[in-house]
Amino acid sequence: MSSGAPATDLDPGEAARQTLAQRRSEQLLSAAAQLMERDGSQSVSMHAVAEEAGVSVGLIYRYFGGKHDLLLAVIVNVLDAFGRQVPAAIQAAGADPVTRLAAAFRAYCEVIDSHRHAAVLTHRESKSLSDEGLETIKRLEVETSEPLRTVIREGIDAGVLTPVDVDLVAYDLLLLAQAWPLKHWYFERTLGFEDYVRRQTALALAALLQPHRRRSYRHLLEAAG
Amino acid sequence: MSSGAPATDLDPGEAARQTLAQRRSEQLLSAAAQLMERDGSQSVSMHAVAEEAGVSVGLIYRYFGGKHDLLLAVIVNVLDAFGRQVPAAIQAAGADPVTRLAAAFRAYCEVIDSHRHAAVLTHRESKSLSDEGLETIKRLEVETSEPLRTVIREGIDAGVLTPVDVDLVAYDLLLLAQAWPLKHWYFERTLGFEDYVRRQTALALAALLQPHRRRSYRHLLEAAG
DNA sequence: CGCTAGGATGAATGTCTGTTCACTAACAGC
DNA sequence: GCTGTTAGTGAACAGACATTCATCCTAGCG
Structure with missing residues (x-):
């Protein structure tokens, strides 16, 4: 900054x-x-x-300026982390679209894990934020989800992923990433970060991969601990 | 009652x-x-x-007794609706495991749609609830997610679904159902309730169905509006 | 009609919280 | 050392809020 x-x-x-x-x-x-x-x-x-x-x-x-400003800044801070770390992770993942997608999802999860209070993101209540603040957050969220959408689009264009609704899939993946801190609501059993990411990745790829390409990514699909 | x-x-x-x-x-x-x-x-x-x-x-x-009691009652009310409507929907769906699963997911979405308010509240207010209240909610939520887990298990046992992590898949489906009221954060484009449910169902089944059974459920998998 | 029990009221109370501001502390340049 | 500027303090204020309680209905009954 x-x-x-x-x-x-x-x-x-x-x-x-x-x-x-x-x-x-x-x-x-x-x-x-x-x-x-x-x-x-x-x-x-x-x-x-x-x-x-x-x-x-x-x-x-x-x-x-006040409490609203402070809370807004906290949220913007997290969203900034997405904007920096996710594209970097995708870049570092190489050229393969599926590997890039997996890396992107993992990066989202990692940012959320290191900012566990990001539960706020799900809890954006219009009441406690100014209109401009709300607009800022909305814009930043769409911005930070763009890399994910791009990667999915790449995979479809390359013929590796089935032609799904890109926006919806990106939405779902973000949701699963954000839901990582909430897991203890439903699971008594311990489920570590690594397992969570691997299994969700496997599930997502099972839904997205073209059937005849599944063999190539067996290592990502077999996530059973 | x-x-x-x-x-x-x-x-x-x-x-x-x-x-x-x-x-x-x-x-x-x-x-x-x-x-x-x-x-x-x-x-x-x-x-x-x-x-x-x-x-x-x-x-x-x-x-x-007070405000906490009132809010708790609102939440319990919604969870009760799950407990009543979801099993009924499954029952009405017949014997086929996949049809039952689709019906269960739709029922969750419908309850959440008609109780948009309290859906988010559940997790948000968790810190401001009494310990017993928290336990009550937690127990009720696990209870109300049980039908979904049962249906998934049925599908796996019948050989129609791949042997996935039942708890995780149930968690994800509940999440997608609860996320329905939040959709307009990411979609500018209007996505109606019907389209949302159909497309999410299609995505989920793409991830869960055994490859050789996919043909039988083409009508559920093709959700493009 | 009068009596009573429990439903219903809403002003009053105390607490909590965001915000302000008169004031002090530290420090720069002269 | 003096002085002006900026960082920092925390008591005081005001509004919002959950909760209480003295008080007022009203329906049922003899």
């Missing part, structure tokens, strides 16, 4: 102030996120955030 | 009181649900519920 290289060097004072501001922002964002994860997003009060971050209430208002 | 036939006839006064209590409960529950659907579950205040129901605030406390 460093807003481009400045034409002239910043004087040290200005630089110091900027890094301080950034440190504070991150500190507050992280405190809010931690609180959301621990006690549920309901009970994130400004006092609680301040205490968690070890600062005073008033300070939050120096860095964020 | 009529608690069994009484050994002796109730005197009219007692009966009238009971129906009044029941009417009031339903009236308040319905008011709360309607409010949640209209303005989001955030803004369900006791005053708002009272106004919506056309009664005074104090009256709510005659029928429910």
